[in-house]
Amino acid sequence: MKRIPLNKADYYETFPAYLDGISRKFGEKPAITYFTRKQEAVTASYAQLTRQALCAAHALQARGYAGKHLAIVAENSYDWLVAYLAIASAGAAAVCIDVEQSDENIRQMIAQADAVGVFASETYLPICRMQEDGTPAGWDLFLLGKGPDDEETVQDLCREGEALIGQKDNRIDELASDPDATAAIVYTSGTTSLSKPVMLSHRAILYNASDAIRDVNAGPRVFSALPFYHSYGMTGAVLDTLVRGAQLCINGNLKTMMRDLYLSEPDSMITVPLVVEMLYKQLWLSAEKEGKADQLQSLLKVCRILKKLHLPWENKTLSGIRQKMVGSLHVIVCGGAHLEKKICEDFELFGIQILQGYGITECAPMVSTNGNQYCKMGSVGLVMEHYQVKTVEDEIWVKGASLMSGYYKQPQATKEAMSEDGWFKTGDLGHLDKDGFLYITGRKKNLIVFKNGKKVSPEKLEEQLRKIPMVREVMVYGAANGSSEDTVVVAASIYPDPELSKGMSSYEILEHLQAKIDQLNTTLPLFQQIQMIHIRDQEFAKTASKKIKRHTV
Numbered sequence: 001m002k003r004i005p006l007n008k009a010d011y012y013e014t015f016p017a018y019l020d021g022i023s024r025k026f027g028e029k030p031a032i033t034y035f036t037r038k039q040e041a042v043t044a045s046y047a048q049l050t051r052q053a054l055c056a057a058h059a060l061q062a063r064g065y066a067g068k069h070l071a072i073v074a075e076n077s078y079d080w081l082v083a084y085l086a087i088a089s090a091g092a093a094a095v096c097i098d099v100e101q102s103d104e105n106i107r108q109m110i111a112q113a114d115a116v117g118v119f120a121s122e123t124y125l126p127i128c129r130m131q132e133d134g135t136p137a138g139w140d141l142f143l144l145g146k147g148p149d150d151e152e153t154v155q156d157l158c159r160e161g162e163a164l165i166g167q168k169d170n171r172i173d174e175l176a177s178d179p180d181a182t183a184a185i186v187y188t189s190g191t192t193s194l195s196k197p198v199m200l201s202h203r204a205i206l207y208n209a210s211d212a213i214r215d216v217n218a219g220p221r222v223f224s225a226l227p228f229y230h231s232y233g234m235t236g237a238v239l240d241t242l243v244r245g246a247q248l249c250i251n252g253n254l255k256t257m258m259r260d261l262y263l264s265e266p267d268s269m270i271t272v273p274l275v276v277e278m279l280y281k282q283l284w285l286s287a288e289k290e291g292k293a294d295q296l297q298s299l300l301k302v303c304r305i306l307k308k309l310h311l312p313w314e315n316k317t318l319s320g321i322r323q324k325m326v327g328s329l330h331v332i333v334c335g336g337a338h339l340e341k342k343i344c345e346d347f348e349l350f351g352i353q354i355l356q357g358y359g360i361t362e363c364a365p366m367v368s369t370n371g372n373q374y375c376k377m378g379s380v381g382l383v384m385e386h387y388q389v390k391t392v393e394d395e396i397w398v399k400g401a402s403l404m405s406g407y408y409k410q411p412q413a414t415k416e417a418m419s420e421d422g423w424f425k426t427g428d429l430g431h432l433d434k435d436g437f438l439y440i441t442g443r444k445k446n447l448i449v450f451k452n453g454k455k456v457s458p459e460k461l462e463e464q465l466r467k468i469p470m471v472r473e474v475m476v477y478g479a480a481n482g483s484s485e486d487t488v489v490v491a492a493s494i495y496p497d498p499e500l501s502k503g504m505s506s507y508e509i510l511e512h513l514q515a516k517i518d519q520l521n522t523t524l525p526l527f528q529q530i531q532m533i534h535i536r537d538q539e540f541a542k543t544a545s546k547k548i549k550r551h552t553v
Contacts, residue, residue, distance in 0.1 A: 003374060003382065003436075005214040010243060012210070013179040014202045015088040016054065016172035018243070023050035023170070026245040032078055033249045035260050044078060046245070049085075054170040055161030056086035056154060061175065062164060065117065066091035069185065071110045072144075072229065073097045073128055074121035076252035079144040079154050080228050081238060083119040086157065088183040088202065091176035095185045096229040098195070098544055103127045110139065113185050113197050113408060119144050119154060179203035185408055186231045188361045189543035197408040198361050200231070208364040208402040209239035211384040215371025216355060218246065218331055219267025223260070225251035226270060230544035231365040232336060236357075237270040261326065268331035273339040274546040276332060276354065277466075280343050283325055285499065296321075303349045314351070322350040335359055335366070336545030338440065338459060340466060341378045356380050358440060360426050362417065363387070364402040367426075368438045379437040389432065390423070395444055396430050397423040429457065446550065448478035448490060454527050456490060461530065465492060468516045470509070472497040473540050475548050479532050491532035492517070495539055510535055 010025075012018040026046040033043040044052075060070075070087045072094060074080050087094040095113040097106055106127055110118060117140035120128040131137055143151040165171050176183075183202040187195040212235070222241045226233030241248040249264035251257050261269065287293040299317060306313035322329075332347070335357040344354040353372065358380035359365035367389065370381035383389045387400035403424055406414035417425055429447075430440040442457030449455050458476035465474045472495050479491035494513060501509050513533060521529040540548040 003215075006217050006372060007213050007215075007244065009210040009214050012206045012243075014176050015085060015183060015206070016057070016170075016175040016177070018206055018239075019050040019054055019085060019089060020170055020172045022046055022242055022245070029245055030247045031242060032081065033247060033264070034078055034252070035249075035256075035263050039259070039263060041263070042078075043247075046242070049082070051170070052082050052155075052158045053085035054089060054172065054175070055159075055165065056082060056157040057089035057161065057175055058164045058171070059157040059161035060086060060090035060092060062160075066176075068117070069093045069095050069113050069115045070117040070119065071095035071097050071113065071115040071139075072119045073099060073106060073110070073124045074119065074144045075099060075123065076225070076228050076233075076250055077121065077145055078250070080119075080121075082158070083142070083144060083154050084184075084228065084234070086154070087119075089172075089175050091178075091181065093182040093185050093199075095197075096187070096231075096234070098187055098227075098229050099124060100227075100544065104132055107132060107137075109187060109195070109197070115139055117142065121145055125151070176202065180405075182405060184231075184234075186229070186234075186361055189230070189545055189547060196410060196413060198231075199405040199408050200364050201405055204364045204402040204404065205231075205235055205239065206243075207386050208366055208384075209235050209243050211386055211402070212236060212240040212357075212366050212369060213244050214385060215369060215374055215382065216331075216333060217372045218270075218333060221247050221249065221264065221266045222268050222270060223249045223251070223264040223266035223329075224270040225254065225257045225260070225275075226272070227544050231361050232272075232359060232545055235364060236333075236335065236359065236366055241270075261329075265328050267328060268333060269326075269329055270333045272336040272546045273334055274337070274542075276334055276339060276343060276347075279325065280346070281497075283321070286325075300346060300349055304345070307349070313349070315349075318350045322352060325350075326352070331355065331372070333357065333369075335369075335380075337547045338463060340463060342467075344377045358428075358438060360398075360428070362404040362424055362426075363398055363400075364404070366402075367396075367398055376433075376435075376437045379433070379439050381438060382436050383432075383438060389438060391431055392425075394429045394431070394441070396426045396428045396438070396440075398426060399423045446477075448476075448488060450488065450527060456528050458490075461490065461492070461528065464520055465494070465517070465530075468513065468520075470496050470500045470512060470516075473536075473548070475540060475550060476530070477550070481531075489531040490528060491534065492530050493534040493536055493540075495536040506535060 028045045030043045031046040031049045070092050084094045095115050118128045119142045121144045143153045179202050182199045184200045185197045224237035226237050228234050251260040287296045303313045332354045355370040357369035358367050368381040368383045427444045429442045442459040447455045461476045475493045478488035481489040
């Protein structure tokens with residue numbers, strides 16, 4: 001298949017060059033927008049954002065932080081972005097801390113990465129100011145946003161840098177200049193093991209951001225609530241949006257995500273399957289409350305037939321529902337976990353194209369993506385420009401320009417993750433089709449292995465179970481059953497949908513789910529049938545990309 005990219009991408013080797021390039025190219029165009037509690041939009045132009053970041057970078061460099069590690073511990077904010085861009089441009093490494101971790105884990109990650117300074121929001125200042133035993137922390141502190149008057153802020157650094165460079169140009173030649181130097185240390189999601197600190201170079205991150213826009217037309221206005229501390233949120237939402245001169249509307253609080261989505265009036269949204277599934281379920285709940293669910297199902301059925309026959313299938317009623325639900329949104333870029341194919345197909349009928357991709361932190365993070373023109377539902381797209389992919393015993397191996405430099409201070413773990421000839425072993429299972437589209441079938445560590453050698457991918461069963469309306473979240477695993485430890489059966493831990501199970505007793509919920517699972521089991525081989533069910537009373541703990549943390553269950 002001949003592949004012609006939709007967009008021309010500019011490639012940058014270092015963060016100072018990136019900031020200088022987007023500033024010169026896009027100048028006064030709006031770059032970042034966020035919303036206040038009063039729902040007022042605050043927007044910074046490309047010129048403002050890049051000037052602040054470069055000024056702060058000069059201040060950090062003048063203070064001797066080049067070559068050192070500086071952590072960021074905060075929820076999403078404009079200042080978070082300024083701090084990250086400044087740290088990388090100063091020749092330091094930005095240590096991106098997952099703030100959904102416990103206080104103890106946050107401190108451990110800062111210490112593990114040898115951070116000498118921390119940029120923290122007011123929310124996380126108490127954690128970062130003191131050690132667990134109550135003694136003062138051994139790192140410098142900078143405040144992101146508003147807080148105590150006695151704390152030095154990132155905006156103070158901007159003003160200090162402004163004074164250093166005066167009216168001259170941004171003087172990027174005095175800043176970071178090594179493309180292979182570590183620009184960021186990002187912790188892995190840790191679904192099956194403890195998080196590891198991944199070292200990503202300037203070139204790795206920036207090439208990945210530019211590769212990501214070649215096949216995707218996301219429009220001039222983009223919305224994202226993905227956490228910046230995750231590489232998908234930073235590279236896949238922020239850096240790739242800015243490299244093409246679009247406007248990014250950001251959200252730092254999941255409680256106001258839907259509010260900010262409507263206020264943003266975006267052309268596209270970059271998100272994870274959990275959010276897409278939430279929108280999808282909300283759509284059907286609204287239809288049921290209005291008594292229009294059957295009518296909507298019939299309309300979708302007709303549109304599917306017309307589409308299959310290559311006849312005009314766009315429908316004003318469906319477009320009206322989309323407008324009411326998500327406004328002008330017409331493209332969703334989705335990654336981080338599996339999304340059911342039927343959801344993608346239904347959203348397309350409403351006029352929303354869902355483009356699934358695949359990535360992993362060690363790959364900075366994106367490996368493949370579907371594009372507006374080159375798209376196969378069910379796949380995670382075509383491999384990106386600067387990567388090669390192959391499968392070894394069904395495991396996906398990746399090689400290319402955006403690979404990590406290694407795990408920080410973990411040479412053995414790095415050695416185990418890499419082949420002798422430079423291929424990264426992702427641990428994910430999948431295959432490439434004849435057109436080069438990549439398909440993910442599961443996670444190697446998650447496989448349920450039986451005594452007779454047969455194997456079951458829990459992800460495939462989870463996909464089937466999520467079709468049951470009352471199943472909000474589910475994890476399939478191998479449970480011990482018998483005298484020996486290696487005798488296992490397939491089990492499912494289920495968190496029921498609170499709305500649909502409201503007023504039901506635990507026994508009634510179990511009875512309902514058991515009946516549905518008994519029906520599913522009749523379609524499965526004996527060794528794949530689900531033989532144990534566990535009902536949860538709360539949601540699963542999740543990673544930044546909203547995948548269930550299996551090792552904590």
